[in-house]
Amino acid sequence: MPAKKVAPSLTADGRIWINTAEGKLVGKGRIELMEKIKEYGSIRQAAIAMEMSYRQAWQLIDDMNTKAKTPLVISTRGGKGGGKATVTEKGEQLIAFFNSFNKKFQQLLAQQTQHFIF
Amino acid sequence: MPAKKVAPSLTADGRIWINTAEGKLVGKGRIELMEKIKEYGSIRQAAIAMEMSYRQAWQLIDDMNTKAKTPLVISTRGGKGGGKATVTEKGEQLIAFFNSFNKKFQQLLAQQTQHFIF
DNA sequence: TCTCGTTATACCTGCATAGGAATAACGAGA
DNA sequence: TCTCGTTATTCCTATGCAGGTATAACGAGA
Numbered sequence: 460m461p462a463k464k465v466a467p468s469l470t471a472d473g474r475i476w477i478n479t480a481e482g483k484l485v486g487k488g489r490i491e492l493m494e495k496i497k498e499y500g501s502i503r504q505a506a507i508a509m510e511m512s513y514r515q516a517w518q519l520i521d522d523m524n525t526k527a528k529t530p531l532v533i534s535t536r537g538g539k540g541g542g543k544a545t546v547t548e549k550g551e552q553l554i555a556f557f558n559s560f561n562k563k564f565q566q567l568l569a570q571q572t573q574h575f576i577f
Numbered sequence: 578m579p580a581k582k583v584a585p586s587l588t589a590d591g592r593i594w595i596n597t598a599e600g601k602l603v604g605k606g607r608i609e610l611m612e613k614i615k616e617y618g619s620i621r622q623a624a625i626a627m628e629m630s631y632r633q634a635w636q637l638i639d640d641m642n643t644k645a646k647t648p649l650v651i652s653t654r655g656g657k658g659g660g661k662a663t664v665t666e667k668g669e670q671l672i673a674f675f676n677s678f679n680k681k682f683q684q685l686l687a688q689q690t691q692h693f694i695f
Numbered sequence: 696t697c698t699c700g701t702t703a704t705a706c707c708t709g710c711a712t713a714g715g716a717a718t719a720a721c722g723a724g725a
Numbered sequence: 726t727c728t729c730g731t732t733a734t735t736c737c738t739a740t741g742c743a744g745g746t747a748t749a750a751c752g753a754g755a
Contacts, residue, residue, distance in 0.1 A: 468646075469602065471678060473593035475686075477693075479586065503701065512744065517703070528586075534702060537752030541701025560589060560689050567685060568593075571678050575595075621731060630714070635733070652732060655722030659731025 471571035475564050477557060479526045489519050490557045493546050496520075496532060502544045520544075589689035593682050595675060597644045607637050608675045611664050614638075614650055620662045638662075 476486035485493075488509075495505035506516035524530040531550035536542035546554070594604035603611075606627075613623035624634035642648040649668035654660035664672070 468597065470596045471593065472596045472601075473591055473682070475589065475591035478588045478590045483590075484587065501701075513702085514704090514744075514746095521703090535752090536700095536702035536750070538701090539753050541699065541753095542703095542751075543701080556693055560693075563685060563689070564591070567681060571681070575674055575678075619731075631732085632714075632716095632734090639733090653722090654720070654730095654732035656731090657723050659723095659729065660721075660733095661731080 469572075469575055471568045471575065473564070473568060475561060477553065477560075481526050484523060484526050485531075485553055485557060487561070489523060490554055492516060492519060493532060493550055493554055496544050497546045500543050500545065501540075502532075502534060505544075587690075587693055589686045589693065591682070591686060593679060595671065595678075599644050602641060602644050603649075603671055603675060605679070607641060608672055610634060610637060611650060611668055611672055614662050615664045618661045618663065619658075620650075620652060623662075 474486065477484045492505055492509060495508045496502060499505050499508065502516055502520065503513050506513045509516070520532050520534075524532060527549065529549050530547055531553060532544055532546055534542065534544040592604065595602045610623055610627060613626045614620060617623050617626065620634055620638065621631050624631045627634070638650045638652075642650060645667065647667050648665055649671060650662055650664055652660065652662040
């Protein structure tokens with residue numbers, strides 16, 4: 460019978476994000492939002508997929524675009540489909556970098572949790 | 578003339594803490610608070626040193642002690658000096674572990690910031 | 696010129712909670 | 726038995742802001 464694995468009583472946890480001079484630019488939530496926008500081509504559909512209001516999604520994007528010199532998401536209104544939204548090249552770069560960064564971070568958390576069983 | 582060092586436009590940032598099953602146990606602030614308690618032997622003096630109210634400091638300690646099975650800070654009231662507070666062995670262990678964990682985390686942040694200059 | 700689904704923006708409201716103020720409780724020492 | 730400085734706890738309030746609602750603006754296609 461193998462040793463029973465017990466959940467550690469204490470776990471290492473945390474959050475990461477990317478800052479600009481004016482403060483937080485993107486974290487986990489905003490990265491996921493951009494990924495949904497890539498998938499749907501629509502802020503509204505992305506918001507629904509993430510179970511947040513359109514208003515909140517729009518505010519996040521507006522904040523991101525304001526802080527970044529070059530926009531991360533471009534949107535147009537009217538026309539076929541009512542409008543659309545696309546992630547820019549810089550947005551793509553941020554997504555890729557954050558995900559790589561986050562992977563290393565999650566590894567650190569797991570490692571530290573292992574090393575800390577009283 | 579050496580190359581002028583410019584601040585990176587984007588920086589990796591984040592926060593870490595240690596969780597118990599009931600949620601956050603300690604983060605940077607609570608660790609510093611415990612270190613001040615070690616230094617002064619007094620919750621009130623520690624609170625003053627950290628520029629927070631006694632009430633807030635006490636609540637943090639109470640929350641920590643409630644979540645941890647064994648208390649991290651022990652306090653007594655009355656007597657010489659009016660009372661005192663001391664950090665337990667388990668508290669000391671947590672301080673040491675968190676600081677080591679945090680050091681590795683800060684290195685990760687610095688490394689990622691370096692690798693991310695657009 | 697009308698429809699349609701989206702983007703963009705203004706407005707409002709409650710309600711959680713951060714934080715101060717006040718006070719009780721305590722025990723060694725004089 | 727009184728003083729003193731701390732620990733422990735209750736009460737209150739104000740205010741910031743999360744989050745919903747409503748509505749204007751837009752342009753391709755029919």
